[in-house]
Each structure stands twice: as structure tokens, then as C-alpha cells.
Amino acid sequence: MTLDLILFLVLSLIAVASALGMLLSRNAVYAALFLVLNFVTVAVFYLLLGAPFIAMAQITVYAGAIMVLFLFVIMLLGAESLPGISNWRKIWFPGMLAVILFIEAAYLLIVKARPAGDVLQPGDAVNTMDNLRQLGTSLFNDYLLPFEVVSILLLVAMVGAIILTKKEKGVR
Amino acid sequence: MVPINYYIILSAILFTIGVTGVLIRRNALIIFMSIELMLNAANLALVAFNSVLKSFSGQIFVFFVIAVAAAEVAVGLALIVEIFRTKNSIDVDQMSSLKG
Numbered sequence: 001m002t003l004d005l006i007l008f009l010v011l012s013l014i015a016v017a018s019a020l021g022m023l024l025s026r027n028a029v030y031a032a033l034f035l036v037l038n039f040v041t042v043a044v045f046y047l048l049l050g051a052p053f054i055a056m057a058q059i060t061v062y063a064g065a066i067m068v069l070f071l072f073v074i075m076l077l078g079a080e081s082l083p084g085i086s087n088w089r090k091i092w093f094p095g096m097l098a099v100i101l102f103i104e105a106a107y108l109l110i111v112k113a114r115p116a117g118d119v120l121q122p123g124d125a126v127n128t129m130d131n132l133r134q135l136g137t138s139l140f141n142d143y144l145l146p147f148e149v150v151s152i153l154l155l156v157a158m159v160g161a162i163i164l165t166k167k168e169k170g171v172r
Numbered sequence: 173m174v175p176i177n178y179y180i181i182l183s184a185i186l187f188t189i190g191v192t193g194v195l196i197r198r199n200a201l202i203i204f205m206s207i208e209l210m211l212n213a214a215n216l217a218l219v220a221f222n223s224v225l226k227s228f229s230g231q232i233f234v235f236f237v238i239a240v241a242a243a244e245v246a247v248g249l250a251l252i253v254e255i256f257r258t259k260n261s262i263d264v265d266q267m268s269s270l271k272g
Contacts, residue, residue, distance in 0.1 A: 008174045012182045019189040019209055028201055035205050038186075042212055045179070049223040051231050054215075054238075061238050066208065066245050073249045074201060077256050094195030102188040109180045109217075138228045139235070150239045157243035164250035 008048070015041040027081055028074045032067055039063040052128045053135055179220035186213035200252050200262040204245070211241050 018041065021034040039062045046055035139147060186209060193206030215234045222230025256262050 002173065004174055008178060015182065016185055016189070019186055022205060022209065023189055023193045023197070028199070031202055031205060035208065038209065039212065042216055045216060046219055049219045051219050051222065054219060054231050054234050057235065057238055061242055062208070062212070066242060069245055069249055070201070070205065073253060076253065077262065091196045095192065098188050098192040098195060101191055102184060105184040105187065106181065109184060110177055134228055135231060139232055143232050146236060150236055153243050154239060157246045161246045161250040164247070164254050
């Protein structure tokens with residue numbers, strides 16, 4: 001068993017445990033913090049897979065911005081404590097659906113698609129600067145139009161969020 | 173070195189946990205977090221394939237997915253705040269005003 005595999009197993013254990021903690025937690029703040037832990041673990045996976053830029057973007061955007069927004073809304077609404085899963089008998093059907101989905105996904109991804117090969121070896125670890133340079137070149141040459149569309153999407157989302165939460169004058 | 177299959181299985185497990193969260197939890201915030209978890213699982217699979225194929229398209233796609241997730245969270249949380257103001261609850265079972 002190589003060191004790489006041990007690292008992968010430990011990290012995946014943390015990722016799955018934190019995802020389950022998010023799923024089953026009764027406190028919304030704890031759920032958000034479990035999700036932050038999960039995002040950080042996935043960022044480490046990105047580093048292992050030779051994608052340092054994506055790992056850093058994951059930390060700043062997901063674990064930083066998005067989860068802070070979540071925590072802010074949780075505290076704004078005062079919705080920390082949630083009713084847990086009170087009726088365990090009601091969840092057997094969705095639980096069964098989820099298990100079926102997992103089996104289908106595993107079958108399609110592993111048996112039918114048969115992905116071959118190992119991921120990046122630690123020996124030929126990526127050069128961070130090279131990775132960034134190639135990513136930037138590709139982003140601004142081949143994917144320029146999607147990039148601009150995403151910028152418009154972010155603008156529309158910003159305007160939409162402001163319009164939605166703005167109190168109209170004279171209504172209340 | 174880790175075979176890519178392990179990463180794909182991990183991604184499938186995380187995605188399934190996210191789907192389960194959407195199906196069994198009734199709190200809109202937790203459902204939203206589960207959706208983020210699903211997006212993340214898909215990103216992990218994309219980066220794993222990208223690492224085997226030694227191309228950059230996968231990473232750029234993940235970059236776009238992260239941007240779209242940020243936009244989605246901004247609008248979704250604004251909607252949740254607005255629903256809470258009107259109904260004083262974010263339980264999705266109580267959002268049944270349009271029910272006949």
C-alpha cells in the first residue's frame with residue numbers, strides 16, 4: 001500500500017463522514033461547517049489530481065464566499081436548530097431511490113465506461129506556474145465566449161438578488 | 173498512485189449523499205447545501221478525468237461550474253430570505269399556497 005493510497009483513503013473517509021454529518025446534523029450552523037470541511041477535503045483532492053488553481057478557487061469561492069453567505073443567512077433568519085428526521089419510516093422510499101441511483105451511477109461509470117489508467121503520479125507533479133499559464137491561455141483563447149457569458153450571468157444574479165431582497169416602498 | 177476508479181466511486185458516493193439530502197430533509201437551507209455537495213461531486217469527477225486525459229478542458233469546465241454555483245447561491249438565498257419574510261418558515265412542506 002503506497003503512501004498515496006493511504007492519503008486518499010483517509011481523505012475520502014473524512015469527505016464522506018463530513019457529508020454524512022451535513023446530512024444528519026440537527027443544527028444548521030454545524031451542517032454548514034461540516035460542508036466547509038467537505039469542501040476543503042475536496043480541494044486537497046484537486047491538489048492531488050494536479051489542479052492547483054481549481055483547488056485555490058474551491059477554497060476561496062466555495063469554502064470562503066458561498067459558505068459565509070450560507071452562515072450569514074442562517075444567522076439572519078435565526079434558523080439554527082432544525083427539526084431532525086422525526087419520522088424514520090417516511091424516509092425508506094427516498095433512501096431506496098438514492099441507493100438505486102448510486103448502484104446505477106457506479107454501474108455506468110465503472111462497468112460501462114471502463115475508465116482506465118492512474119491519475120497523475122506524484123513523480124510528475126505539475127508545475128503550478130505552467131498549470132496556471134496553460135489554464136489562462138486556454139481560458140482566453142478557446143473558451144472566451146463562455147467566460148464572457150459567465151460574467152453576464154454573475155451580473156444578472158447580483159441584480160436579481162438585490163431586486164428580490166429589496167423592500168418595496170409603501171407595501172409594508 | 174491511485175486508480176481513477178477510486179475517485180469516480182468517491183464522487184458517486186458524495187453525489188448520492190447529496191441526492192439523499194434533497195430527498196429526506198425538509199429544510200430549504202439544508203436542501204441547498206445538498207445541491208452544493210452534488211455540484212462538488214461532479215467537479216471531482218471532472219478533475220479526475222481531466223488528470224488522466226492530461227487536458228485542460230476539464231479544469232476550465234470546473235471553473236465555470238464554480239462560477240455558476242456562486243450565482244445560483246446568491247439568487248437562491250435571496251429567495252429563501254424572501255420566503256422566510258412572507259411565511260416565517262423555510263420548511264419546504266409548508267410552501268403549498270398554490271395547492272388547490
